[in-house]
Amino acid sequence: MSLELEITLNGKKVAAEVEERTLLVHFIRDVAGLKGTNIGCDTTSCGACTVLLDGRSVKSCTLLAAQAEGRQVTTIEGLSPEAGDGSDPAASERMHPVQRAFHENHGLQCGYCTPGMVLAIASLIDEAEPGTLDEEAIRLGLEGNLCRCTGYHNIVAAALAAARQTGAARR
Amino acid sequence: MSILGNRVLRREDPKFLTVGGTYVGDIPIEGALHASFVRSSLAHGRIESVDLEEAVAAPGVVAVYTAADLGLAPLAPMGLLNQEMKRPLLAEGVVRYVGEPIALILAESPAAAVDAAEAVIVDYEPLEAVVDPSQALEGGVLLFPEAGTNVVFDLSSEEDPELFSGCEVVVSQRIVNQRLAPCPLEVRSAAAEMVEGRLRFYASTQGAHGVKDELCSALGLPPEQVHVISPDVGGGFGAKGGPYVEELLIGWCARETGRPVRWTESRSESMLGLGHGRAQIQQVTIGGTRSGRIEAYRLSILQDSGGYADVGAVLPFLTRQMTPGVYDIERVEFHSRSVLTNTMPTVAYRGAGRPEATAAIERAVDCFAAAAGLDPAEVRRANFIPKASFPHTTAMGTEYDSGDYEKAFDLALEMAGYDELRAEQERRRQRGDRCQLGIGLSSYVEITAPVSGGEFGAVEVRPDGKVIVRTGTSPHGQGHATAWSMIVAEQMGVPLEQIEVIHGDTDIVPRGGGTGGSRSLQLGGSAVHKAAVDVVERARRLAADELEANPDDIVLDRSLGLFHVAGTPAITKSWAELGAASLEREGEPLAAETDFEHPGSTFPFGTHVAVVEIDTETGQTRLVRHIAVDDAGRIMNPLLAEGQVHGGVAQGAAQALLEEFVYDTEGNPLTTNLADYSFISAAELPSFETAFTETPTSRNPLGSKGIGESGTIGSTPAVHNAVVDALAHLGVRHVDMPATPERVWRAIREAKGAA
Numbered sequence: 001m002s003l004e005l006e007i008t009l010n011g012k013k014v015a016a017e018v019e020e021r022t023l024l025v026h027f028i029r030d031v032a033g034l035k036g037t038n039i040g041c042d043t044t045s046c047g048a049c050t051v052l053l054d055g056r057s058v059k060s061c062t063l064l065a066a067q068a069e070g071r072q073v074t075t076i077e078g079l080s081p082e083a084g085d086g087s088d089p090a091a092s093e094r095m096h097p098v099q100r101a102f103h104e105n106h107g108l109q110c111g112y113c114t115p116g117m118v119l120a121i122a123s124l125i126d127e128a129e130p131g132t133l134d135e136e137a138i139r140l141g142l143e144g145n146l147c148r149c150t151g152y153h154n155i156v157a158a159a160l161a162a163a164r165q166t167g168a169a170r171r
Numbered sequence: 172m173s174i175l176g177n178r179v180l181r182r183e184d185p186k187f188l189t190v191g192g193t194y195v196g197d198i199p200i201e202g203a204l205h206a207s208f209v210r211s212s213l214a215h216g217r218i219e220s221v222d223l224e225e226a227v228a229a230p231g232v233v234a235v236y237t238a239a240d241l242g243l244a245p246l247a248p249m250g251l252l253n254q255e256m257k258r259p260l261l262a263e264g265v266v267r268y269v270g271e272p273i274a275l276i277l278a279e280s281p282a283a284a285v286d287a288a289e290a291v292i293v294d295y296e297p298l299e300a301v302v303d304p305s306q307a308l309e310g311g312v313l314l315f316p317e318a319g320t321n322v323v324f325d326l327s328s329e330e331d332p333e334l335f336s337g338c339e340v341v342v343s344q345r346i347v348n349q350r351l352a353p354c355p356l357e358v359r360s361a362a363a364e365m366v367e368g369r370l371r372f373y374a375s376t377q378g379a380h381g382v383k384d385e386l387c388s389a390l391g392l393p394p395e396q397v398h399v400i401s402p403d404v405g406g407g408f409g410a411k412g413g414p415y416v417e418e419l420l421i422g423w424c425a426r427e428t429g430r431p432v433r434w435t436e437s438r439s440e441s442m443l444g445l446g447h448g449r450a451q452i453q454q455v456t457i458g459g460t461r462s463g464r465i466e467a468y469r470l471s472i473l474q475d476s477g478g479y480a481d482v483g484a485v486l487p488f489l490t491r492q493m494t495p496g497v498y499d500i501e502r503v504e505f506h507s508r509s510v511l512t513n514t515m516p517t518v519a520y521r522g523a524g525r526p527e528a529t530a531a532i533e534r535a536v537d538c539f540a541a542a543a544g545l546d547p548a549e550v551r552r553a554n555f556i557p558k559a560s561f562p563h564t565t566a567m568g569t570e571y572d573s574g575d576y577e578k579a580f581d582l583a584l585e586m587a588g589y590d591e592l593r594a595e596q597e598r599r600r601q602r603g604d605r606c607q608l609g610i611g612l613s614s615y616v617e618i619t620a621p622v623s624g625g626e627f628g629a630v631e632v633r634p635d636g637k638v639i640v641r642t643g644t645s646p647h648g649q650g651h652a653t654a655w656s657m658i659v660a661e662q663m664g665v666p667l668e669q670i671e672v673i674h675g676d677t678d679i680v681p682r683g684g685g686t687g688g689s690r691s692l693q694l695g696g697s698a699v700h701k702a703a704v705d706v707v708e709r710a711r712r713l714a715a716d717e718l719e720a721n722p723d724d725i726v727l728d729r730s731l732g733l734f735h736v737a738g739t740p741a742i743t744k745s746w747a748e749l750g751a752a753s754l755e756r757e758g759e760p761l762a763a764e765t766d767f768e769h770p771g772s773t774f775p776f777g778t779h780v781a782v783v784e785i786d787t788e789t790g791q792t793r794l795v796r797h798i799a800v801d802d803a804g805r806i807m808n809p810l811l812a813e814g815q816v817h818g819g820v821a822q823g824a825a826q827a828l829l830e831e832f833v834y835d836t837e838g839n840p841l842t843t844n845l846a847d848y849s850f851i852s853a854a855e856l857p858s859f860e861t862a863f864t865e866t867p868t869s870r871n872p873l874g875s876k877g878i879g880e881s882g883t884i885g886s887t888p889a890v891h892n893a894v895v896d897a898l899a900h901l902g903v904r905h906v907d908m909p910a911t912p913e914r915v916w917r918a919i920r921e922a923k924g925a926a
Contacts, residue, residue: 036191038405040356041438045845048356077190086185089668099188103180106810109648109818111187112356112405118188135858143854146845148356148406149648150814151821151882152853 007068009034010078018065024058025049027065028075036076036115040146047145050116051075057123059144076115079122098122098162107158109149120145121159125168133163134170174657174667178810181653182667192403195360195375196435203362203431204233206421207284209274209291210443211266214302214513214838215312216295218264221274225290231283234428235291236275236420238263243389243423246416248323248480251488255318256511258479260389260416260423266295267314267478268514269840270443275420277432300513300838304452304475307510314478314511323480326487327471327506334467334502338458342538347907348527350450350475350832352848353520357405358441361418362433363425371398372422374414377407378645378685379675382414389419390426397422401675404647408822409519410446411647412482412687417444442843447832448520450475450483451490451527455535461543463550468500470531472507476517483517484509489524489621492569496532497576497616497776498554503566513838519687521822522880525617526887533613533888534905541899547892548589551580551614551778571616571774572868572876575802579864580614583778583800586860592782600900609783609897613889616776619689619803619877620769626690627682628698630659630706631762634754636747638663638670640702643683644695645675649879650811651691655699657807658873662703664729665746682766689775689877692807697871698767705763710734713752713761714744773868773876777801779820779889781827785897790916792894794824795857801881802864805874809863812878816861819882825851826883827890829909849909898922 006015009032016031028037028051037060040048049060052074060073080099084091098121101107108114124141125133138159139152147155163169186192209221223235238261245257262273274291278284301312307321314321335341362373370392374382379399386397404411417434424432436444452473459465476484487507494505536554540547555576556563563571589610596608627643640655652672660667673679684690707727714734715722724737733743744752746761753761782796799816806812829849833841842848867874887908894910895903902922906914 035193035197038191038194038357039196040358040405041845043438043844043846045850046356046438076188080189083185083189085190086188089185092185092189095185095188102188103184106181106814108181108184108187109650109814110356110406111183111192111403111648112194114187115191139853139856143852146356146850146852148354148408148822148850149818151817151819151859152856153817153821153859154814156853156858 003066005065005069008072010074010081020066022065023061024063024065024068025060028060034075034077038112038115040112045146047116047120048113050120050145052119052123055126057120076118079119096122097165101158101162105154105158105161107150107154113145113147117145117147117155121162125163125166128168130167131171133168135160174661175807177808179653179657179808181650182656183650183652194357194403194405195362195373198362198373198402200362200364200431200433203433204277204279204428205281205284206424206432206434207276207288208272208417209288209293211262211269211271211273213266213295213297214269214300215298216266217298218262218266218273219294219296222292223274226276226287229283229287229290231279232276232287233279234277237261237273241423246389249485251324252480252484253318253323256315256323256480260420269838270515271478272417277424277428302512302514302834302836302838304473304510304512307512308473308508314513321510322508323476323484323511324487324509326491327508331504334469334504335456335458338466339461340539340543341456341458342542343454343456344534344538344905346453346455346531346534348449348451348453348530349908351448351520351826351830352442352832353408353410353445353448354850355406355408355411358436358438359415359417359445360435361421362431363422364431365425365429369396369398370422370426374399374401374418375404375411376401376414376645377411377647377687378683379677380643380683381685383677385414386419386422390423399677401645407647408521409448409523409687412519415444439844442848443515443840446481446483446518447477447515448517449527450517453531455531457535457539459539463543463545463553465498465500465539465554467502468495468535469504470494474507474509475514476509476511477514478511479516481516482519486519486524489618490528492567492618493525493528493616494567495565496529497556497614499556500566505567514834521819521883523688525880526884529613529615529884530888533892537892537895541904547612548584551612552577570771572771572870573866574616574774574776575864575866576614576776579776579800579802580778582862582864583780583798586800586862587780587798605786605788607785607787607897609785609893611781611889611891611893611896612778613885613892614778615885616774617881617884618772618774620693621688621772624684625766625768626684626694626698627680627766628695628702629762629764630699630702631760632706632746632750634747634751636669636745636750638665640670640672640699641680642672642674642695642699643680644691645683645685647686649686649691654692654696654807654811658696658700659703662700662707663746664727664732689879692873692875693773693871693877694767694769696875697873698765700872701765701767702763705765706761709763710749710761713749717744717752718742769870771870773804773870775801775803775876775878775881777881777885779885781889781893783890783893783897785915787919790912790919792828792910792912792915794828794890796860797824797857797886798860799882799885800862800864801878801885802866803878803881804868804876805865806863807873807875812863813861815878816882817859819880820859820886821851821856823883823886824856824890826887827908827910829855831909
């Protein structure tokens with residue numbers, strides 16, 4: 001069985017007829033062709049596929065595409081479109097505070113968990129009461145996003161740095 | 172001022188942060204068929220029949236293959252291993268572990284391929300499975316009856332009955348260094364297509380050239396017909412060191428069908444198909460004086476190789492080299508046997524043979540200290556190989572290049588506040604606190620770039636001044652583009668932005684050993700360094716011609732990247748001008764290529780201190796601090812080096828506390844996804860406290876040693892020792908890894924029962 005869907009992906013409407021069982025992550029990768037969102041497991045454990053749904057982080061392997069019908073989805077490509085694709089250093093200056101903090105704190109190595117991590121942290125910071133985020137809260141908040149390269153040390157440092165910038169960090 | 176040693180931010184980052192990396196599964200290939208594999212659900216059995224009828228007829232299916240269709244010779248084990256134990260690319264007659272590929276489906280979509288694989292019916296005659304390596308050694312069940320044994324690699328000899336004679340204190344301990352799943356975040360993925368009669372193969376690998384060699388060998392192709400590209404790779408950790416049978420078959424399928432073929436496994440498939448790591452059963456015996464001098468040490472290993480003779484089987488060879496660790500021990504013995512079992516074959520996993528050596532000696536030293544009633548810190552200090560004796564040849568015949576073990580040790584203890592930690596531990600013990608403190612030490616030395624073979628490096632200056640660096644290393648997170656640029660910038664005086672680093676394409680880079688065994692900086696970095704030095708020399712001669720001067724009088728002002736005659740800095744030649752001049756004058760680019768070979772491996776070292784808190788009523792164990800002092804010679808970029816340590820420490824702590832790949836007694840895997848396998852998360856770790864001491868090596872021009880695996884090697888025994896240390900006053904002498912709450916709780920109960 002197939003159905004027609006329209007999802008606003010990074011601000012652009014994407015309409016397609018897909019199989020009912022299509023997961024949101026497959027819609028993003030295979031229908032919309034946005035490959036920045038990765039798949040790292042099949043049990044909703046790793047968070048590599050994390051995207052923002054109406055501004056809040058979700059694991060796109062755990063949602064049917066149909067559940068995103070008519071809603072706003074932001075992937076890594078849409079977090080700071082003005083920053084370009086990384087090839088222009090001047091544009092890269094315009095990265096989102098979380099992306100910049102990852103760069104400045106060496107929060108990524110192989111890069112596979114990175115899009116999901118960045119979006120999970122952006123959402124964590126966005127949802128936090130001002131002045132409340134500390135290391136423990138960040139570590140707990142990232143329990144569902146796995147990384148094999150960094151030992152999380154610099155990811156947590158990046159999250160704290162970004163949280164300080166936005167005022168979410170504990171004062 | 173030198174750029175080396177600075178915290179230069181990674182040049183690789185912006186792409187990964189804005190649009191994400193381009194991994195094999197992201198590469199668009201028009202009209203590709205999708206592969207899926209029918210895998211054994213039985214650990215050991217004879218294949219009676221494979222019913223393909225339904226799969227062949229399923230919608231979208233283009234081809235279905237079993238072993239009989241391939242006409243490919245089985246893969247022979249590495250030279251050192253038992254040559255009777257060859258591996259067919261698809262199971263032939265017998266399956267030897269759950270997950271072994273039996274048939275291959277090609278279909279027009281991934282879903283059609285997976286659906287068809289599920290429609291294949293395999294009829295088995297079950298055979299008794301052997302999962303425990305000790306039983307495999309006995310040989311009651313043989314995986315290759317024609318070999319007459321399960322032993323695939325034997326490094327054992329007669330034990331010396333006098334080894335411990337005269338020792339006042341002798342302790343023995345059995346230690347399980349458990350089986351782990353490497354779990355790179357990106358699972359295995361491959362794609363292949365025929366392009367102008369050549370096989371183009373996209374690999375998620377730690378070395379494109381190794382993949383090319385194995386494709387050529389397995390498929391019987393000449394090298395010029397194979398082109399391997401490794402795009403971004405989402406982690407490897409040793410387990411992507413070489414191609415797996417599935418990957419070789421994807422190459423075969425592209426040639427067989429003439430159509431592009433691609434395959435990306437699921438995580439559940441990866442847990443059964445990507446090689447596992449560690450899996451040693453160790454018996455240690457250590458002896459010495461009551462005052463703490465270690466006089467003799469014996470390590471005997473049973474290495475679980477899994478169902479076929481893969482890299483894991485040979486890793487005890489590396490364990491052997493590192494047997495006595497950082498200690499000056501007169502009498503040392505090593506024995507190992509690698510045996511086949513009905514489990515996933517084992518391969519290299521971060522550290523690959525060396526963490527196992529460190530885990531054994533570092534547990535042994537703690538056992539010895541406990542038996543002698545001494546502080547484990549004092550025992551270590553009393554037995555270190557002294558700084559003055561390097562290069563030092565151990566009782567195993569390994570020649571350590573350079574070291575200052577006490578310096579790293581002292582710094583680690585100082586950073587940890589060791590004496591205060593011991594005082595706090597004592598207070599908690601006196602009070603009988605529910606939450607007890609454990610302090611674990613591990614002083615390690617490891618071998619990096621342990622396998623012989625050089626590395627390719629090339630530097631070319633384009634007429635626009637752009638510098639192209641080609642390397643045979645294969646970064647997948649390590650930051651070679653940044654580090655190699657720094658090395659080249661240092662020599663040539665060009666800004667980093669002007670340098671481009673190319674890797675992972677066998678048509679562009681002629682040779683390469685890839686990335687593994689912490690070899691990249693000392694070999695690949697040195698090759699790039701040497702090529703840059705050679706280019707500067709060539710450029711100096713060109714500049715001399717251009718400026719009509721003697722080459723000896725030409726100087727390179729590295730702060731500006733300009734050549735001039737000594738004493739007349741106003742008239743200069745830029746890299747761009749010389750790049751153009753080379754093409755004009757000599758008809759070839761201003762470039763240099765080199766193959767760097769080193770005179771011997773290097774031996775990084777350090778001391779880690781772990782602090783754990785254990786709830787003695789529940790067994791809940793928490794790593795609250797981890798101090799890592801590592802010495803990898805000269806540090807090129809502390810930011811990158813620390814990143815390597817952080818990741819390694821987390822993986823090491825994961826082994827000590829959480830992770831284990833488990834089979835039941837029939838060979839059924841029980842931890843086949845990331846919900847069941849305890850992959851360590853941010854919530855289970857503290858931030859780490861790291862520092863470097865820098866004791867250079869003379870074995871390469873950079874003075875650097877490898878840093879990629881040290882974190883794992885140093886941390887595992889530190890955390891493990893901390894767990895036992897926390898419970899020592901209760902009478903606990905050993906807890907096997909992973910020290911899960913249940914194990915810790917049981918150990919406490921048993922000790923109480925015994926008391």
